[in-house]
Amino acid sequence: MREALGMRAGALSSASWSLAGVRLIGPSKETALEEDHSPAPTTWNKEAFADEQIRGLVRQVFSTRLNPPVQQVVFSSVERETDVRSLCTWVGEVLAQEKVAEIAIIDETEVSLERSPSRTDFEAHSQYRSTPIRQLATSIHRNVWLVPPRSAGPDSCHRSSLCAYMAELRREFEYSIVAAPAPSVSSAALEMARFADGIILVLSAQHTRRVTALKVKNALGSVRLLGTVLSDREFPMPTSIYRRL
Template identity: 25%
Template sequence: MTEMPQAAEEAPIKGLGSHRVALPEVPPAFAAEVDLFRQGIESALPGPTRRVLMTSATSGEGVTTLSLFVGISLAARAGRSVCVVDANLRSSGLTRWLGLEGQLGVSDVCQGLAEWSDALRPTETEGLYVIGTGRAGGEPSVLLGSVAGREMAKNLATRFDYVLIDGGRTLGQVEASLLAPSVDGTVLVVRANHTKREVLAKAEKEIRSHGGRVVGSILNRRTFPIPDAVYRRL
């Protein structure tokens, strides 16, 4: 295991490029650990395209920050084409962080008001695109449980090497579990010295009960990609 700095805080965004979404800089202390995690994902999911759901047991564990930082690492340092999706329709953390409020996004596509191509936003990092939660209202579980919601990862995977979905928390809301069967693997983000093992195990069980596959975990202040067969040792 390697030490990983706290991931829950959002870094400030600098200068918006023309028609491109401005991104925060990945803190130097994070870079090596994020790269290590990225390598672990590539090893755990060796296919030509990789659809990954980022979630956590409870809120405030750093899912949004790590989803974006891993996306930046994949695009900037590994040369992959990447789409990071804010599917946490209840909090829209990534959407607010990147200033995507009021733009077409997940909710609009799920209601048939737009296509995924309409919702894609290029960023300052070449090869990295983002999709916000959108401007249409609606019950999150109904939207993400729709045909468009369930096929989101599949459709985006035809355009990108990686699709990273910020699914918010698993316990207390059903959306992440609804998305889990549609991706190649789910990653649980865990806040160090906060999330109890039994809570983490409950989140893992919830994902598996919906047909999802947990391929690894990020622990704030430590990063350790864990193959599926080893994960049960937590």
């Protein structure tokens, strides 16, 4: 698994998906997370740094000290071009090393609640509803499952249907990580986040504008914002900035 994760980190970086940092948001004093006092790296290695950041993200977001605890989280990028599916798979693989639990990684990046479903979608949706989610999923590790996206159906965009789907994921898996489309593309991310334990926004260091990020944050409303992930950073950061992350 360690070697596979290293390969995945390299693949992400080569595809302009290098991780610059993770910022966790909002723990109360009673549930404050322990600070990382590990020394900053002396030799820059972006793959090792990205791996370190993902592990820190997993340990903090899924910490048993958080109240309420996080077992179902939605990842969504501010920019539609950002690949959150690979990030979610990476997070799921690391979580599998940290927890002895059944973990689902759900790809909803191509599902739009706004588009009109086709006849094929209706047929697939009917089959999806009558089949346990795990039977439709693909096992990629002993306790990690890839769940295909839901097909659009006559009620797939209704809040009640979406709530039932997220609840079913909770029943079948102890942890579920949802890769959602960008809010600018579909409202699916915000709708799913309302039924999940929170959302993590992925920002692009090269493309995301502050005003755009603030607009998305404001659109969250009462949704629990767990943190942000910064991508597309291709150079070493000064130690002072590293220690703030």
